Amino acid sequence: MRKSAVEALGTRAAILDRSVAIASMEGLEGLTIGRLATELSMSKSGVLGHFGSKQALQLAVLGRADEIFRAEVWEPARPAAPGLTRLRVLCEAWVSYLERQVFPGGCFFVAAAHEFDGRPGPVRDAVEARFDAWRERLAKEVRRAVDAGDLPAGTDPGRLVFELLGVAMALNHATQLHRDPHAATYARQAMKARLG
Amino acid sequence: MRKSAVEALGTRAAILDRSVAIASMEGLEGLTIGRLATELSMSKSGVLGHFGSKQALQLAVLGRADEIFRAEVWEPARPAAPGLTRLRVLCEAWVSYLERQVFPGGCFFVAAAHEFDGRPGPVRDAVEARFDAWRERLAKEVRRAVDAGDLPAGTDPGRLVFELLGVAMALNHATQLHRDPHAATYARQAMKARLG
DNA sequence: CCTACCGATCGGTAGG
DNA sequence: CCTACCGATCGGTAGG
Secondary structure (H helix, E strand, C coil), X not given: CCCCHHHHHHHHXXXXXXXXXXXXXXXXXXXXXXXXXXXXXXXXXXXXXXXXXXXXXXXXXXXXXXXXXXXXXXXXXXXXXXXXXXXXXXXXXXXXXXXXXXXXXXXXXXXXXXXXXXXXXXXHHHHHHHHHHHHHHHHHHHHHHHHXXXXXXXXXXXXXXXXXXXXXXXXXXXXXXXXXXCHHHHHHHHHHHHHC | CCCCHHHHHHHHHHHHHHHHHHXXXXXXXXXXXXXXXXXXXXXXXXXXXXXXXXXXXXXXXHHHHHHHHHHHHHHHHCCCCCCHHHHHHHHHHHHHHHHCCCCCCCCHHHHHHHHHCCCCCHHHHHHHHHHXXXXXXXXXXXXXXXXXXXXXXXXXXXXXXXXXHHHHHHHHHHHHHHCCCCHHHHHHHHHHHHHC
């Protein structure tokens, strides 16, 4: 049955939400049109028609995952004062997002990075762009904190962001592979050691 | 043509070496019997006959990758004095292994962890066991260093190992996704900040 | 949004 | 170690 434009948007949103859930566990390549169609009680061509190709679907799924990440991690820090205070709120929201397993298979972008870092193309480029944006988001608050004298004057923003990313990755890894209940505590201690 | 037992062992080793190279870029699931057969100028059944199933092949590939990791990272630290000295050598070998991209697609085990952490089974268990062994290897030297008074008495070995893993993961990520030339420098600085 | 297809490829098996 | 095959599934298309 053909659907109205409004209904089609709802269908598209439903496809993307299901895709995020599947790809979080199976990866963006393990996400298949056939499985999506079965789980949504649609035909394969009905699913594919919304995107045109699997690659376009993968890019749309990345976009949806990014909306979720921003709502969970960027947004809670908006009211906080710029600089060290906001940086701390960002990092706590980040740890909380990983601890609560907002994506059931762990951080969507870390998984996508490992899946696509060796495969040139638009998907790889999109994943890298998301990380660039997030690293710059963090670096901006680091620079503000240094300028305000809330972090040591010699702080290298690139290196501090590198270390914060490492803490988050270790937390993601310990949560997903080892199901380690101490990991979030370790992560908070490690963040605090760097941000006071 | 049927081969002698010695020749068969050579063939098996050749399959595993090629498998490690492919799986490093494409993942253990992206490693397919058909591609292996083509690249090795063998039939699919010729490849599969050495292992019996794809899962058995994946486990054998993990074993081969582990041999390489131990030769590259564990072995250089054997002559070093137990405790902080050996821990530093282990970490430098670890950083060097990531910097030199011993596996062309980045650390084999980190990639496998992300690929399989959501898929219960023998492959996931094997990946987890390799990480457990490596974490315990590091923790043992941390405890020795604390006992010797070379690390602060209050050091939590679990937390320090967690942080070292984070540094290594951030280095792997920056190298593979961002091709960041500063990453190894950041990683060495971060290791040094924790190990003096 | 559907049915009905396409060629390609997957892991795996039978039999030699 | 091979050829020859199996059913299942892949992404995608034609036509409605």
